[in-house]
Amino acid sequence: MKGIVYKFGDDVNTDLIISGRYKFSITDPNELAKHVFEDIEPDFYKRIQGSPFFIVAGKNFGCGSSREQAPLSIKYAGAQAVLAESFARIFYRNAFNLGLPLIECATDIIKDGDEIEVDLKKGEVSSSIKGYSLSIKPFNKFQKALIEEGGIVNFYKKYEGLKIT
Numbered sequence: 001m002k003g004i005v006y007k008f009g010d011d012v013n014t015d016l017i018i019s020g021r022y023k024f025s026i027t028d029p030n031e032l033a034k035h036v037f038e039d040i041e042p043d044f045y046k047r048i049q050g051s052p053f054f055i056v057a058g059k060n061f062g063c064g065s066s067r068e069q070a071p072l073s074i075k076y077a078g079a080q081a082v083l084a085e086s087f088a089r090i091f092y093r094n095a096f097n098l099g100l101p102l103i104e105c106a107t108d109i110i111k112d113g114d115e116i117e118v119d120l121k122k123g124e125v126s127s128s129i130k131g132y133s134l135s136i137k138p139f140n141k142f143q144k145a146l147i148e149e150g151g152i153v154n155f156y157k158k159y160e161g162l163k164i165t
């Protein structure tokens with residue numbers, strides 16, 4: 001995967017990812033995506049149009065509420081993955097259940113606007129332009145399967161259960 005970085009800091013909570021005011025008023029994930037990060041940057045959705053991208057943050061990304069709209073809005077906005085030093089536990093689970101890859105790695109060196117490549121097989125994030133390469137925490141077998149199938153619902157339908165054969 002290759003794309004442009006949109007970088008945020010530590011403790012980005014779910015209300016900053018997608019405002020709670022949309023919790024019940026928008027049910028279409030494509031429409032929800034148009035409001036991703038709008039309380040931090042009102043024109044964020046317009047800014048991300050046209051190029052593959054990644055969300056990169058510091059520690060504790062996705063803290064706050066447990067609602068699935070936060071990872072759902074990121075996924076439907078088109079993010080290839082979210083990279084952070086750490087994730088809030090419920091956000092982490094919800095994202096993988098939706099098929100949104102979350103990559104744990106050191107992110108200090110990654111800057112807003114960097115062009116990066118993420119190679120899940122090699123387990124690294126790199127920027128040939130900036131000259132860095134970072135190791136990432138590998139996915140377990142189940143996480144890989146969820147990502148490959150596009151989330152837990154698709155996985156369950158395909159395998160008629162939650163066991164990996």
